[in-house]
Amino acid sequence: MPLFINRDQIFAHQVHLLEHKLRSKEERILELETENAILHLRLAECLGKLRREKEEETKAQKNHQNQKNSQKITQSALAKLLSEVQAVKQDLSEVFGVYVNFATELQEKSKELQEKVEHASSVLKGHRGDDVQSLQDHVAALECSLEEEKQKCREERQRRRELHNTLVELRGNIRVHCRVRPVLHFDHVQPSTLTTGPALSEEVVYAVSDDTVLVNCMKTGIPVQNKMFEFERVHGPEDSQDAVFEEVKPLLTSLLDGYNVCIMAYGQTGSGKTHTMMGSQPMKEAQQGIIPKAAAELFRLISEKPAESHTVEVSVMEVYNNEVFDLLARDEDRNSVDQRRDIITTSTGTSQVTALTYEPVSSASEVMQVISGVLKLRARCPTLVHTDSSRSHLIVTLTISSNSPNALALARRLQSAKKDMQRSTQREWWSPRCRRANPSARLSSDELFASPASSPCHSPCHSPCPSPRPSISQAPFKTKLQLVDLAGSECVGMSGVSGAALWETSCINRSLSALSDVLGALAEQRPHVPYRNSKLTHLLQDAIGGDAKLLVMLCVSPTQRFITESLQSLGFGTRARQVQKEMPKRKKTPLK
Incomplete structure (x- = not known):
């Protein structure tokens, strides 16, 4: 076997030498052809010169003798050139003959080497077929093991996310998702001749993983500083509307379980808030935002319940210049008193809007028809960032009234159990097996009676909860889905507005600052929240x-032009994650 390898090497070396010689001859041929072309050019030049001299001879008789001399010189030069051309042609014919010989020899050697390689391959296959098969089996096993490890890694990542979501819900924190939009046409602006530093259209905000955002903070004369922000979920520019909604979708199930839900989009103008919440126009199914998809999912969940068990009403409001306007009041005059609404705090501590208009709906298409009919009333104004910038906070509320017998029975059971717990906590029917018997492990009444099937005391003969009393009200309980599209959070200098629009921007910034102050007070657990x-x-x-389940959807721009606003939005989301609210509570009684 070693002899065969040396022989192959010798043959390969010979082939290499022959190829090298062939290339050298080809290069020589090219050089000669180039020289031949140059000589032809020179010959043509001389002939032209000769013709010109002949013309001059007919025109000027005085220079006749000089022309004769030049003709003699030209003829001698031509003779010399012709002799050189003939020599070059002779060399070219010799080179071509050598090239033909080398080509024939190379073809013969290649044929011989091919036969030897085929023979060696057959010998190698015969002697080492078993080894090759074992190696192939080993590689296949390794690939299978790698795929299993990847699957385990994906499962562990999903499990970690589920555990994290559970922890967030148990701690009562605000869920924060982030979406980084792609680079758009208005990101490409002409930089000022006076400014130096990174290009304004350069991409500096990246979604590096499904829960991390990376920001490259670049300044002139300062090394690049990378800032990392972590959230419950991060969507990159390549993520579709469906991928964004899939992360929001589980919250909608909580609506029919008796929980209030709020989804809020925060970010500067042009960062994609309205696209994320409403979608693109014209409204195509693939480009629908959270609001139309949430309405469709809500009615899909309702369709799985008993007939006429739930009713849905929609209301649409906007906060403009620190005033609440009812967009369903059917009055296009913004300054009309009929459209303005006040906010009151009820005896239960909840906030309500007085004389708010509710439209009953029975399908997702009716919801979008109602919303689309009043979106034109929303305050808008062109800015330097966007030609159709929203100048108000839009709040779409879907109120779900649960009329099903199961929901009513659950409400009556919860009320009855709560009263009995307060009156008779020391009765003998408190079983040690019931979780409520242990004061240190006592849970809230809504957790104890989440569903009759999951309760530890759901059996009729062992239930610690007496049967519903006839005096319990039969009114349904209500839950709310609030979908909020906030106005842009950019500064006045970035928006470039003036006049009346300047007051609008000031009101927007004050309301968003108040929102940030509220989050700061909640995060620091101050006694007073403004x-x-x-x-x-x-x-x-x-x-x-x-006690609502709140999700904040941060929308950020990826380019250097908006890095200040992007950092402000990411900082807002970081503060929101630090807020520890009370645990979301299931609605047990009707909303008044």
């Missing part, structure tokens, strides 16, 4: 600091 500093925070008090 909800009433703004109509926006007062209106959303139940969702921000109450």
Whole structure:
């Protein structure tokens, strides 16, 4: 076997030498052809010169003798060139003959080497077929093991996310998702000649994983500083509307379980808030946002319940210049008193809007028809960032009334059990097996009676909860789905507005600052939370600091031009994650 390898090497070396010689001859041929072309050019040049000299001879008789001399010189030069051309042609014919010989020899050697390689391959296959098969089996086993490890890694990542979501819900924290939009046409602006540094259209915000955002903070003369932000879920520019909604979808199930839900989009103008919440126009199914998809999912869940067990009503409001307007009041005059609404706090501590208009709906298409009919009334104004910038906070509320017998029975059971717990905590029928018998492990009444099937005391003969009393009200209980599209959070200098629009921007910034102050007070657990500093925070008090399940969808721009606003939005989301609210509570009694 070693002899065969040396022989192959010798043959390969010979082939290499022959190829090298062939290339050298080909290069020589090219050189000669080039020289031949140059000589032909020179010959043509001389002939032209000769013709010109002949013409000059007919025109000027005085230079006749000089022309004769030049003709003699030219003829001698031509003779010399012709002799050189003939020599070059002779060399070219010799080179071509050598090239033909080398080509024939190379073809013969290649044929011989091919035969030897085929022979060696057959010998190698015969002697080492078993070894090759074992190696192939080993590689296949390794690939299978790698695929199993990847699957386990995906399962562990999913399990970690589920556990994290459970932990967030148990701690009562606000869920924060982030979406980084792609680079758009208005990101490409002409930089000022006076400014130096990174290009404004350069991408500096990246979704590096499904829960991490990376920001490259670049300044002139300062090394690049990377900032990392972690959230419950991060969507990159390549994520579709369906992928974004899949992360929001589990919250909608909580609506029919008796929980309030609020989904809020936060970010600067042009960062994709309205696209995320409403979708693109014209409304195509693939480009629908959270609001139409949430309505469709809600009615799909309702369709799985008993007939006529739930009713849905929709209301649409906007907070504009720190005033609440009812967009369903059918009055296009923004300054009309009929459209303005006040916010009151009920005896139960919840915030309500007086004289708010509710439209009953029975399908997702009716919801979108109602919303689309009043979106034109929303305050808009062109800015330097966007030609159709929203100048108000839009709040779409879907109120679900649960009329099903199961829901009523659950409400009566909870009320009855709560009263009995207060009156008779020391009765003998408190079984040690019931979780409520242990004061240290006592849970809230809504957890104890989440469903008759899951309760530890659901059996009729062992239930610690007496049967519903006839005096319990038969009114349904209600839950709310609030979908909020906030106005842009950019500064006045970035928006470039003036006049009346300047006051609008000031009101927007004050309301968003009030929202940030509320989150800061909740995160630091201050005794006073300034909800009433703004109509926006007062209106959303139940969702921000109450018992609703709140999800904040941060929308950020990826380019250097908006890095200040992007960092502000990411900082807002970080503060929101630090808020520890009370655990979301299931609605047990009707909303008044």
